[in-house]
Amino acid sequence: MPLAPELLKILVCPACKTPVFEADNALFCTNGDCRRRYTIQDEIPVLLVDESKILDSGDWLEAMRKKP
Ligand SMILES: [Zn+2]
Numbered sequence: 923m924p925l926a927p928e929l930l931k932i933l934v935c936p937a938c939k940t941p942v943f944e945a946d947n948a949l950f951c952t953n954g955d956c957r958r959r960y961t962i963q964d965e966i967p968v969l970l971v972d973e974s975k976i977l978d979s980g981d982w983l984e985a986m987r988k989k990p
Pocket of ligand 1: 953
């Protein structure tokens with residue numbers, strides 16, 4: 923189930939405070955210098971820097987194409 927739009931609107935990357943968007947059951951930071959991906963577990967976004975993964979540029983650009 924997708925996250926509630928009202929929730930998504932206020933979510934930002936905890937590392938750089940840039941808005942994130944949802945795709946493939948994960949949240950992606952839209953900052954090209956940060957490029958973090960956060961998982962969503964049981965419909966709860968895990969917005970923790972320590973739990974995030976920094977994508978390489980190629981993977982990040984790929985993810986950005988899924989931005990709504
Ligand atoms: Zn970020």
